[in-house]
Amino acid sequence: MEKINGFNIALHDKSKRIIEIKIKNELIEKLIFPFNKFDITSLEYKPFTRFTVAKSLDDLCNNKLSKFLLSILKDRTTGCVIISPEKLTPKLDHNFFVKLSTAISHLAGKPNHDSMSGKYYARFHIEHEDTSDSYLRKAYTNMDLHTDGTYVNESTDWLLMTKIKEVNAKGGETVLLHIDDWEYLEELSKDPIGRENFIWSSPKSKNIDYKVEHPVFKKDEHGNTTISYIDQFPEPQNIEQGIFLQRLSDALEESDNKIITELPTGSSVVANNHFWLHGRKAFKENKNLSRELLRIRGKFN
């Protein structure tokens, strides 16, 4: 396994496809000074500062992290990392995690505009009560396996999800599936309906006022199958498309090869969005439940 000063790098204990990167305390200490030069407003208003914080992280490890991160994210056999500070301390507050997530995402490429928040990132809470219009914040329902960016007209090559804060949470585990581990990939990706265009739209909260068309399955430049799918947003036009989506949804949820893991607070999952699906198990009911997540989606350069 690759060695980079300031990091412990190992395979995740539940999957050899996921690389676990722990940031050592000494490196975290060195990050605090360059991070303090920018507040969140400047990161939001001045896009170049986001690359500056990314470079300050990469400089601390002789620019090895960016190369390593990209090599994993683009590697079909892995394509996923979980990055977390070795130890959580009071200094590592929500602003620190916005900056760290910003730095990591800008080493992976360039974030897409997140229309839900109107920024390059989005922060949102999952709590006991919810009146929103998508599964994103529904605590007591499984969020089924899906990819991101199915309803926008730009490419979503990767996504980053950081757990900023969590209290009174039981359940709500992260669910991940690499499509090469999926028992039904061959069968469903060869179905002609899986390769025809579907219409995709999104509910009001996503602030996208157009629809897009694309198939569920495509081939990338290496001939590998990729998937772009979420249960809520395709608009099937006939019974064949409807039945295909039902089979697809059932086949994903029935897979025995899903990786179900508890993501520690302060951790970021970064995954290739073309061949990894992600989801979340339902939480156990608790009136004081609160989880705060940050997401960034983007493109490779």
Ligand SMILES: [Fe+2]
């Ligand atoms: Fe998602």
